[in-house]
């Protein structure tokens with residue numbers, strides 16, 4: 152043919168394979184940004200190593216005793232004697248891992264027990280344990296909302312919620328963060344008979360603000376939508392039974408909220424994720440949800456610690472009170488010092504200190520670390536509206552003298568870096 156003849160006529164080198172395009176060139180801006188940050192002489196905020204962990208609130212970092220104010224160990228369960236004992240017993244009895252999927256050989260006695268503990272904790276008909284909270288969102292969201300359905304989510308939703316949307320085939324509609332009005336407007340534009348899932352979070356983890364779930368659920372119901380609330384940052388200390396923000400606002404699983412997503416990596420003090428629901432067909436998820444099926448289940452020691460921790464959290468009233476006292480006290484102290492905080496009032500156990508730019512945030516972060524305090528550095532794209540934050544999360548086990556020491560460290564570092572006058 153003519154094309155073949157032309158190809159034949161081309162010089163030999165034109166027929167040679169083109170050089171492989173480096174797929175890593177897209178990361179050049181990220182590499183440059185990181186190098187510029189490290190060139191200022193600061194420690195890398197994303198490469199901290201805990202050499203020793205002494206308690207839920209104390210670790211050794213590069214030889215220095217450091218107060219931990221940047222973990223999600225809200226209820227301080229990681230060193231609870233009963234939790235540790237349960238983990239050791241399961242390790243001895245069942246070995247170090249399951250070597251398989253929940254669907255095949257990977258469901259051991261303690262996976263079922265952790266699901267029973269969750270059913271008791273939430274007063275729920277069904278509970279399903281995933282290997283992480285990330286996978287719980289990924290799996291549930293991508294599986295229940297399929298082609299032709301709609302997912303309506305808060306613009307500031309956690310990455311795992313966005314990734315759950317990306318994994319599935321539903322249409323995705325975002326509404327303005329915490330805006331009941333915008334949620335109503337956007338739901339109103341969707342076909343009345345389409346399947347709809349409204350995805351909310353009890354506590355938004357970057358600023359520590361809480362959602363008006365009661366109003367949002369009312370709007371969702373008005374438009375015939377199902378509702379999911381991610382209660383990762385509220386479990387154990389919001390609501391009468393510690394079920395989360397939805398409980399604190401008078402909502403009930405089944406009646407108002409169809410699915411609650413949670414994690415074992417925060418208040419529960421280990422690793423894992425879950426979904427609880429009263430939907431009569433919920434168990435079918437075990438046969439359809441790919442991030443549940445195509446991955447190995449949690450080690451028996453992990454689910455055994457989770458089950459023990461969850462049951463202890465059901466009655467941890469004193470811890471709850473201490474956590475709220477700590478959150479209120481530190482919020483008041485930092486506000487009095489003149490720091491700009493993510494919320495006017497201490498809405499949750501997360502307290503975000505907002506800095507002007509990356510440089511100030513990093514200087515402040517480093518000054519705190521050198522003084523013996525670890526907080527989270529958070530920056531875009533994880534943060535809303537391009538803000539740079541030092542994110543502090545309180546623990547029930549922070550003692551009053553630690554709260555006082557933390558306040559003084561913030562005062563000194565804030566003055567030294569110009570973050571406060």
Ligand code: PMP
Pocket residue numbers: 283284285286288309311352356381383384414415416422423424
């Ligand atoms: N949802 C929210 C709101 C979270 O903040 C997180 C983790 N930070 C997750 C889900 C994922 O939880 P896990 O750590 O168990 O993967």
